[in-house]
Amino acid sequence: MSAQESHDSADVAARVERRWATISVIIIVVMAIVAAFAGIHQVTMPQARVEIVDPSRLHLSGEFAEANLGSVAEQDGSVTVRAIGQQYSFTPACILVPAATPITLRATSADVIHGIIVQGTNINTMLVPGYVSNQAMRFDKTGDYVMPCQEFCSFGHEGMWGKVRVIDKADFAARAKNGGRLSCVGE
Amino acid sequence: MLANRKLILAHFWLAFVVFGLALVLGAWQMFIRSPLHTWLSNPEWYYRSLTAHGTVMGYVFPTLVAMGFGYAISESALDQRLVGVRWAWVGFSLVVLGAVMAMVPVSLGWASVLYTFYPPLIGSPFYYIGVVLVVVGSWIWVALMSVNLYVWKQAHPGEPVPLAMFANVAGSYLWAWTAVGAALELLLQIIPVALGLKSTIDAGLARVFFSWTLHAIVYFWLIPSYIAYYTILPRAIGGKLYSDTMARIAFILFLVVAMPIGIHHTFADPQVGAGFKFVHSAFTALVAVPTLLTVFTICASVEIAARLRGGHGLFGWIAALPWQNPIMLAGTFSFIMLGFGGAGGLINMSYQLDSAIHNTQWITGHFHLIFGGAIVIMYFAIAYDLWPHLTGRELPSLRLMRTQLWLWFIGMIVTTFPWHWVGILGMPRRMAYYDYTSPALAADAVPVEVSTLGAAILLISGLLFLFILARAQAEPATDVPPYRFSEAVHPPASVPLALNSHGLWIALMIGLTIANYGYPIAVLTARSDSSVPAVYVGAQR
Ligand code: HEM
Ligand SMILES: [Cu+2]
Ligand SMILES: [Cu+2]
Numbered sequence: 001m002s003a004q005e006s007h008d009s010a011d012v013a014a015r016v017e018r019r020w021a022t023i024s025v026i027i028i029v030v031m032a033i034v035a036a037f038a039g040i041h042q043v044t045m046p047q048a049r050v051e052i053v054d055p056s057r058l059h060l061s062g063e064f065a066e067a068n069l070g071s072v073a074e075q076d077g078s079v080t081v082r083a084i085g086q087q088y089s090f091t092p093a094c095i096l097v098p099a100a101t102p103i104t105l106r107a108t109s110a111d112v113i114h115g116i117i118v119q120g121t122n123i124n125t126m127l128v129p130g131y132v133s134n135q136a137m138r139f140d141k142t143g144d145y146v147m148p149c150q151e152f153c154s155f156g157h158e159g160m161w162g163k164v165r166v167i168d169k170a171d172f173a174a175r176a177k178n179g180g181r182l183s184c185v186g187e
Numbered sequence: 188m189l190a191n192r193k194l195i196l197a198h199f200w201l202a203f204v205v206f207g208l209a210l211v212l213g214a215w216q217m218f219i220r221s222p223l224h225t226w227l228s229n230p231e232w233y234y235r236s237l238t239a240h241g242t243v244m245g246y247v248f249p250t251l252v253a254m255g256f257g258y259a260i261s262e263s264a265l266d267q268r269l270v271g272v273r274w275a276w277v278g279f280s281l282v283v284l285g286a287v288m289a290m291v292p293v294s295l296g297w298a299s300v301l302y303t304f305y306p307p308l309i310g311s312p313f314y315y316i317g318v319v320l321v322v323v324g325s326w327i328w329v330a331l332m333s334v335n336l337y338v339w340k341q342a343h344p345g346e347p348v349p350l351a352m353f354a355n356v357a358g359s360y361l362w363a364w365t366a367v368g369a370a371l372e373l374l375l376q377i378i379p380v381a382l383g384l385k386s387t388i389d390a391g392l393a394r395v396f397f398s399w400t401l402h403a404i405v406y407f408w409l410i411p412s413y414i415a416y417y418t419i420l421p422r423a424i425g426g427k428l429y430s431d432t433m434a435r436i437a438f439i440l441f442l443v444v445a446m447p448i449g450i451h452h453t454f455a456d457p458q459v460g461a462g463f464k465f466v467h468s469a470f471t472a473l474v475a476v477p478t479l480l481t482v483f484t485i486c487a488s489v490e491i492a493a494r495l496r497g498g499h500g501l502f503g504w505i506a507a508l509p510w511q512n513p514i515m516l517a518g519t520f521s522f523i524m525l526g527f528g529g530a531g532g533l534i535n536m537s538y539q540l541d542s543a544i545h546n547t548q549w550i551t552g553h554f555h556l557i558f559g560g561a562i563v564i565m566y567f568a569i570a571y572d573l574w575p576h577l578t579g580r581e582l583p584s585l586r587l588m589r590t591q592l593w594l595w596f597i598g599m600i601v602t603t604f605p606w607h608w609v610g611i612l613g614m615p616r617r618m619a620y621y622d623y624t625s626p627a628l629a630a631d632a633v634p635v636e637v638s639t640l641g642a643a644i645l646l647i648s649g650l651l652f653l654f655i656l657a658r659a660q661a662e663p664a665t666d667v668p669p670y671r672f673s674e675a676v677h678p679p680a681s682v683p684l685a686l687n688s689h690g691l692w693i694a695l696m697i698g699l700t701i702a703n704y705g706y707p708i709a710v711l712t713a714r715s716d717s718s719v720p721a722v723y724v725g726a727q728r
Contacts, residue, residue, distance in 0.1 A: 010677055017430055017483070024479035028472045035468055035537050050460055050710075055719050087722075108457075112308050112722050113390055115455070115546050119613030119627055122543040124455055128391050129307060129719040131457035146627040148615040150546035152301050154308055154724055155231045158618035 051132040055110050058084060063132075064108060070181030071096050071103075073173070081137075082181075083107040085114035085127045085149060088156035092183035094163040095147070098172035103137040115150035118164050126151065139166040189259060189670055190268045192577045194275055198255025199570060199577075201283065202248050203653060209243035210649040212236045217602075217642035222623045222632045233619030234299040239290060241302030244559075246321055247286045249408040252566050253362070254278070254328045256411045257355050259573055261332060263670040264349040264418075265339045271331045278331070281324030289317025299724060301617065303397065304369075304377060306388045309721045312381035315373050322366050329359040347682040350431055351418040351672045354438040358410035360693055361403060361442050364700070368399025368449070380721045387718040391458025392711040395450070399704060402449035406441050406474075408558055412565035413438070416485045416518065419572050422673035423514035426492020429484045431675035435686045437484070440477040443695045447703035448474060454538050455545050458717070463707050464538060470703065471536045478529060482522070489518075491676065513588040517568035520596040521561045528557035531607065549610025552603045559645075560599035564592065567652055576670040580662040587655055594648035602641030605634030 058064045064084055070092050071081045079101055084091050086109065097103050107116060109127040117124045118137075125135045139145075149160035165184040175182055189195070216236055218224055227233055262269050269275065291313065292298040298310030336348065336356050348356075372393050379385045417434045421427055428434065450467035453459050490504055498507025509515050531553045534540045544550065571588055575581050582588065609631040614621070623632040685691055711717065 013429065013487075013676070016487075017433055020483045021433075021480060024476050027479070028475055031533070031537075032469045032472045035472075035539070036465070038537075038539050047457065047461065050458055052714065052717050054716070113305050113394075115615075117546065117613060117615060122539075124542045124545045126453075126456045126546075128394065128457055130389065130717040131391050133457040146613075146625075148618075150615040152234065152305070152617040154722070155234060155299070157234075158230055158620040 047134040049134075051134070052130060053108050053132050055108065055129040058108070058110050063106070066091070068181060070183040071172075071176075072181055073176040078102045078104065079172075081105045081107075083116075084110050085116070085153075085160075086110040087112065087153055088149070088160040090116070090147065090149075090160070090162035092185045094165055094184035094187065096165050096167065096172070096175075096182045096184040097137070097139060098169040099139050099142045099166050100169055101138065101172075103139075105135040105137055106132060107135070108132050112153045113151050114153045114160070116147060116162075117150040119146045119148070121145065124150070139164075142166045142168055188266050188268065189262050189576055191258065191262065191272055191275070194269070194272065194279070195255045195259045195573075196577050197279060198251050198258070199573075200656075201279075202251035202255065203570070203656065205243050205251075205286070206248045207649055207653050209240045209248065210646055212240040213244075214642045214646040216240065217639045220619060220621060221635045221639040222621075223636060223639060226620050230619035231296060231299055234301065234617075235293060235296050237617065238299050238301050239293050242289060242293065242318070243286075245302050245404070246318060247282070249411075249562075249566075250321060250325045251282060252569070253358065253407065253411050254282075254325060256414070256569055256573075257328060257332055257359060259577075259670070260351045260355045260414070260672075261335045263576075264351040264355075264672055265335065267335065267339055267342075269331070270335050270338050274327055275331055278324040278327030281327070282321050285317045285320025285322075285324060287317070288320060289314050292317075303401075304372070304393070305390070305397075306377055306380065306393045307390050307719050307721045309377065309381050309388075309723050312378055315378050315381055319370065319373055319378075322370060326363060326366070329363040332356050332359040345681065347431075347679045348687055349672065350428075350434055350675075351414055353435060353687070354410065354414045354417070357438045357442045357689060357692070358407060358414070360689060361410070361445060361696070362407040364693075364696060365400050365403035365407060365446060368396045368401075372396035372400075385721075387720055389711060389714070389718045391456065391717060392708070394453055394456060395459065395704070395707055395711060398449035398452040399446075399700070400449070401452050403445040405554075405558070406445040409562050410438070410441065411569060412521065412562045413441075413481060415565045415569050415572075416481060416521075418672035419569065420485065420514055420518045420673070421488040421492060422671060423572060424489065424492045424509050424512055426488055426495055426673075428673045428675040429487035429491060431677070431679045432682075432686065433480055433484050435682070437477040437480045439686070439692050440480075441474075442689070442692045443699065444470060444473045444476075446696050447699040450703070450707070451536065451541075454541050458711060459707055463703070466703060468536065468538055470699075475529070475533070478525070482525075485518070485522070488673075511585060511589070513571050513585060513592055514568050516589055516592050517564050517571075520592060521564045521568075524556055524560035524564070524596070524599060528553060528561055531556070544610050546616055547610035548614045548616050549607050551616050552606030552608075552610055555606065556599060556603040560596075560603065564595055564599075567592065567595070570652075570656060573670065574656060574659055575665075575667050578659050579664050579667055580659045581665055582655060583658045583662060584655075587651070591648050591651040591655060594644055594651065598641050598644030598648055600641070602638050602645060605637045605641075609634050 109129040114127040123137050125133045145164040147162035292311035298314035300308045300310040448467045448470040451471050493504035493507040496507045498504030614631045
């Protein structure tokens, strides 16, 4: 190879390389824009605010007192579900919600870190003691879903399985008429 | 020059022996939680094993490989005897001491908290102190790498730092800084509680500290493998490195952007607001850049090797590659697994897609493919390549090495593909038992069995690897030429200061970390109302 050839091939190499680097950067920028778009436009953003709650006083009073756990129909037509996780169960163990309705899940932990995943959906959040998790949900179809704890929470973790029951919107409204907190525990 | 072979061999041997032990535990876990086994009489055994497997595979094994390989690089790339050998042995001893101190309480069931710690679960203080000692031992290595480079630069003013050493030192700085997150969590939060000096702990803050370590530690695991791509593979197959400059840029990018993105591990957490989650998500995309650059440079280098060997045509050159060479094979398998794993990583990276698979078996499948697959197979390649130079003996059989690598590759695919699949079906992770008779898990039964078969293949491959290394001792001593790294097609005569030193990039790494982590950490630290009572595990109380 002459010095001239070697010089030319070095130029070619540098050019190809620069092109590839440019393509790589473009790929990344496009991906970041897609993520931003999905987040802002389709409102699939994580919870905006950090909220604190004292896990050792959960059962005594306030939002997560036993009598306040379960599903409640709100004025605006949405539903709020309040739940807690503790070693090794969820309360309520069976969450009752209407189909085709915007739902807010507000949940926390009474002891260690747990997680909630509703199988077959993208409903997935950590429960960190001391903090309130706020998760938007919506189910289009009625039916039963399992809701395992998705983070190791000590030796009974494998037994920590909850349930979500999605019922018809009208049925839910009928049951909600009398007020109180709804769940499907024991059904 | 490889003068301190005993030191390097000690690191590698210890690394691979603990790897073998943890591999047995991994295969056992796979079997226990599969439909092939019924309910474990005491599920705690599973979590005990999982803590040991995770701690060894995540902390002890890769750290020892990086240290041993780092010493080998320093001596052979710089052609300079290691400065501070005595300190290197101190570092090694600390790692040994720490590993033993951590593993004894784990084996006794006093610290079944898993390698991610996640307070307010608290285990025996010895477990955490052991982990800290492992890290402190590795920090001695970081200091030695930097000292050795300094000594060399004094003797060679203005000369380009050999690429292998440049990358090695970048990796060591990355590790030094990324380990700080977990170190703060352990020293300020967990250990005081484990010792009984405090009884409450902020679980959210702990997760933020841990995320500081958890992402970039992945790049610490990966850097030895990337060094092998750039500086071993082209030489081993009779080719040259396509671009020395691009290689330096890739390692610098790892140093700078691997750090300020860890909050993507807390996408589903309540203690971090949406703003910082978005910032970290966007930065996470950037970390794909050095890998994309690497894929290009290495493929081009391999093509050069093939054409030097007489290969031609658009793709015809592939046939001209030395496929009987284990390093060629390992590199190819590694790239294939990196490709699949990288595609999975893009899914984890986006908040929206992540919420479908967060903490499912998808995640465990993903990191076994990337870490256990793409990265560890290059650790094998590094060992095969270095071993004759360290022992003065040839390895027994190329065919055996190829078999071992094929088994690892096939085993990884068979294990991890179904593992990903059950994750998509929503199977949660880290459970000692799954009731496959329930409708919710019935569809997972067969894929999990297939994974278990893959685990058996992996176990055989891992043991074969240890056998091959041990067998080398029985070979006759030979004269081995000095250890060399790949040359670039256009070896750098001089390199701009920014690509020949690390100072600027370290400053950027620290600056970006503070920008991306400072506020969330400061806010959580300032709160006094978010600490919760510790929950002690294990038999000690
Ligand atoms: C025979 C091969 C292997 C098998 C069968 C295996 C199996 C497993 C299993 C079953 C788990 C528990 C997952 C869970 O329950 O969520 C696990 C966790 C883990 N594995 Fe492996 N593994 C193997 C090799 C490796 C290798 C080579 C590495 C890396 C060097 C590795 C790193 C890890 C880590 C860091 C964890 C901890 C994950 C956690 O705590 O969730 N494994 N492994
Ligand atoms: Cu759990
Ligand atoms: Cu990460």
